[in-house]
Amino acid sequence: MSKKLTIGMFGFGVVGQGLYDIIKTKNLNLEIKKFVIKNADKKRTLPAELFTTDPNAILDDPEINTVVELIDDAEAAFEITKRALTSGKNVVSANKKMIATHLEELINIQNQHGTSLLYEGAVCGSIPIIRNLEEYYDNELLHSVSGIFNGSSNYILSKIFNENQNYDVALKKAQDLGFAETDPTLDVGGFDPKFKLAIVASHAYGIYINPDEILNLGIDKLGNADIRYAREKNFKIKLIPLAKEIENHRVVLYVLPKFIGKDHILANVENEYNGVLVKAAFADEQFFLGKGAGGHPTGSAVLSDITALRYDYKYEYKKHLESQQVTYSTDYTFKVYFRYEDEDVLENIQFSSISERFYSDDHKYVIGTINLQEIIDKRDLIHQDGNFLAEIL
Incomplete structure (x- = not known):
């Protein structure tokens, strides 16, 4: 009863x-x-x-x-x-x-x-x-939890990629519909999905992590050159938080815009919808889709x-409560696209390797691998006006 x-x-x-x-x-x-x-x-x-x-x-x-x-x-x-x-x-x-x-x-x-x-x-x-992380995956070894955790930024990106709207028009529309706040920084700056990621990490991996220690870069510096690059490569851009276990029971956490192929499961999560992708050792890959914003x-x-x-x-x-505790780590290297304005900025950022450089009259970018800790250390430099960084999946 x-x-x-x-x-x-x-x-x-x-x-x-x-x-x-x-x-x-x-x-x-x-x-x-x-x-x-x-x-x-x-x-x-x-x-x-x-x-x-x-x-x-x-x-x-x-x-x-x-x-x-x-x-x-x-x-x-x-x-x-x-x-x-x-x-x-x-x-x-x-x-x-x-x-x-x-x-x-x-x-x-x-x-x-x-x-x-x-x-x-x-x-x-x-x-x-x-509830699923608590009940269903309670004994499961989780490789990663990622997805689209923020309906507002996803709505904006959907309008940009599906209806050719520019960023400002799409943001205004999201605000008019109540999906984004008057000050949209929490959403488009990746803070909202970062708070959600910290909570998810606690239930997925048993770690308490202060959200201030998690890297979040948003879509607020997204420019026409980045959208053009995505279209040329047949990518979409999504703002994706990731919790991932790597070797030696270490977990990495970050929120970054990502270029993803159009056949990726998250590419089809549109507008105010959220999608959560869980990769587990035994259950393999599972996907949850639902509305992420609205009363x-x-x-x-x-x-x-x-x-x-x-x-x-x-x-x-x-x-x-498990004895096999995991630890939070920022030592993780992955592939990124970095558009920048000032050559000095690029010289002050340590890429592990650079595979492509592009120069034109109106913008420059590099494709290369970089360590997560380097992005955290150089965050202000990387994220200043005129620059945009996104992971390439």
Whole structure:
């Protein structure tokens, strides 16, 4: 028999509204007792007495046993989550930055207080990747987890490659549709997929890694010359996070734009869709596809966590408990395309080898192999205006 959940919800934006729409159509033994919102004057679609600006109305209410946290501010979300877990309330969150940054501390708090924090909605919208890594791949040796984790940048790239739109037009359209924020840096700069990658790495490999230590370069420096190069070579460009185990139980993590062949499985993940590609020793290659942005897709993942709490579900973090620990490494060499403006920049970057150089009136590029640590060390140089770096798969 499932237990009744009395819910206090922080935030009533796109995902909160999407979640409420889904809940009211079903008989799930759930009740949302209170919403805490930032703006008291905003017109709401629900009765005014359901809303308050006081967090204590939820956190101090003994009847509320479940907190759903759907706000943007990562530090405020962390304080809410910490207080709720400490006071015996379970929490469902979709805040990837908060979870990626504070995961180890949050796991310790749960263990101490016997509470549960679930966050399927924080990673890849409607795709149940966390639950699969926890349950299905719990004993599986994973070679890599990669994919398209950010619907906004993927939407922009789809418009560029499928409809010949330029970057600025595609970005504006993504913003108009609510797929990208007014300040799109989190998405197009690769920060959003980096937070998701840190969470995935924890469930896939049992490592806690501060997101600040993971390299992320985005698509915000993408230029017409790069798009032309991709078309000539029959490539598409996708923004792809990668978690990959290499020799000696080391794991590499990074987020980079990649040139991929049109027959690659990720080449056909378009618009706001996300795709997760898992390569495992025994199960071989498996692929998950689903909507990664929007109120109802993310709302459905949050709801799946809420309903799991009716049966006292919690993540077990089995990979963290295994004796065969893996370590994070940035010593990894791969092939890249690097477009640059200033010859001095190229002279200051150590490529392991260069196989192709191109000069024209309007741009220059090299194709070569480079070590991940070198990109991290020279990141500001590599990513300054006029330069663009992408991996070639």
